[in-house]
Amino acid sequence: MVQSHGNNDEYFHSEAKVYSLRSNCWRRIKDVCFYLKFNRKFGFLANNALHWMVFKTPQSDNRNLVGFNLGSEEFRFLELPDFCLDKLFWFGIKAMGGDLCLTATYREINNVVVDVWIMKEYGVKQSWIKSISWNEPHNISDSPVAAPLAFSKNGNKVLFNIAYKWCHLRKRGGKFVWYDLGSQRVENVGNRQIPTSFDVDLFVDSLVPLNSNAQQ
Template sequence: MATLPHEMTIEILLRLSVKDLLRFKCVSKTWCSSIDDPDFIKLHLSHSVKTNTNHSLILRHCEYHFFSVNYDSLKTTQRLNHPLGEQKTPMKILGSCNGLLALIDDNGRIFLWNPSTRKSQVLPSTEIEFSSPSIFFPRSTYCGFGYDPISDGYKLVRMVQVHGKNNSYLHSEAKVYSLRSNSWRRIKDFCFYLSFYREFGFLADNALYWMVLKTPQSGNKSLVGFDLGTEEFRFVELPDSCLNKRFCMNMKAMGGYLCLITTYTEFNDDVVDIWIMKESWIKLISWKKSESILGFPIVIPLAFSKSGDKVLFSIALHKFVWYDLGSKRVENVGIRGLPSSFDVDLYVESLVPLTVML
C-alpha cells in the first residue's frame, strides 16, 4: 500500500485536534515520533493560534470543579480532572498561555497543568526573602504566567509586598520562575504599590499586566506591565477619557490584546466601555444600561468570533452572550451542562509539555 510523503502527513496532522493526535500516536512509531517532535508541537500550536481553532473555554465552579467547552461549537460542557483529582481543594487559575494553565491553591502551591494532555507538575516552593515585622501587617501577592519568545521558555512572576500601618511601605520583592531551569530567581524590585491581597496578571503581547497604585495614598489605579523578555516593569497610559471619570475598572486579555473594561454612570445611565490596546487604546464597545442584560452585572469579554465581527461575553458569572459589533445586537448562547456560577478563561488546546523542548 502506498504511503503519503512525510511532509504531506505532517500537513494533515497539523489540522487535527490534540485529542485525535494523542490517539493517533498509536498508529505507528513514526507517527508517535512525529507528534512528539518539539518542532511539530510548535507548528501545531502556531496553526491553532493563526486559524483560531482548537480553543476551549475552561470553567471553574465551586472553587475546585473544572469544566471545558469547545469554543468552535459552544454546545456542551465536559468535566475535567484537575491536578489534585477528586480532592476538594480550592484552586484558582492565575494564568493561561499556549495550552498551559497555572493554578494556585489555598496553601500557595502553584501547579502547571495542560488539560489537553492531562499532564501537570507542582512548581518548587520559594521562600519570601524578608520577614514580616508583625503577623498583623497585611501582605499582597501578585502573580502572572506567560511565554518569553526570547528565551523560548515559560515564566511565572510573583510579587510580594508587606504594608505597614496607614498603608506605609515596608518591603517588597519580585521573583521569576523559569520552566526551562525549573527554578526561581529574584529580580529587580518594583517601585509601585500593590493594592489588593491577591491579583493575577493578564498576558498580552509578551507582557503581563496588573492594576497597581503609584503611591499608597493614590485613589486612582495605574496600569503596569512586565516585559517577559527584558524582565522590566513599565507604566502604561490609560485612555484619556478614563482619567476624569469615577468608574470601576477591570482588565482582561482578548485575542492577544490587552482589554480594559470600565463601568461608570453618565446622565443617570450605567455605561460599560470596552477598550482594546493595539498601537493605542481603541474603544471597541460602549453599552448603556438600556442596551444591557440584567442591568449591568459583571461583564467579561472573552474572545472574538472566527470572523472577528462578534465578541463572546460572560455575563454575571453564569451565562454567555454574543455581541455583534456591527448591529450591536446581543444573542444568548445556550450551553448544556453549564454550572450555576463559574469563573471562566479561554485556552488553546496544545501538546506543549511541562518539560523543556530542545
C-alpha cells in the same frame, strides 16, 4: 512578586524574582516600584508581557497598568485611555485577540453603558480605540459586570460574560451573550449546564511545559 507592609502602611517592602526552568532556581531581578494592594488576580499575558492593575504608592487610590516584559525582564507603566472616571462604577482590563482590552461600565441617566477599548499599538496611549459603546439597559441591569471574552472566528462578534454580583450571598451569576459589531445586536448564548453561581477565567496554554526538564 513578594510584598510586605506594616499596620496602616507604615512599612512597605517589595521585591521580584523569576524562576528559570533551565536552571531550576529562583533569581532576584529589579525591585518593583508599585503596590498590588491585596490584588490576588494573576497577571494576564499580552504582547509578550504580563500585566497587572496596581497602585504607585500604598496610599494611592488611583489604579495604574503595569507590564512586565518577559524578554527584557523589566517593568513599565502603560497609560490608560481617557474615559468617564466620574461616572465609572466598574472597569477591567485583560488581553483579547492578542491586544490589551479595557472595559469601562458606567451609568448615564437611566442607562448602563459598556465601553470597550483596544490598544492597537502596544505602549502608545493615542492608539487606544473605543471599539464598542454598548447602551442596552434592558440587557444589563442590577449593577452587572460586563466583560468581553473573545472574538468570533470571523471577527464580527464579541463574546461577553454578563456577571451579576449577589453581595449578601457572596456569589456570582450571569450569562453569556454575543455582541454583533456591525448590527450592534445582542444574542443570548444558551447553555443549560451552566450552574447558578459561577465565575469566568481565561486559560492560556504555556509554550513551555512545567515538566520539560523531566525525563520521559
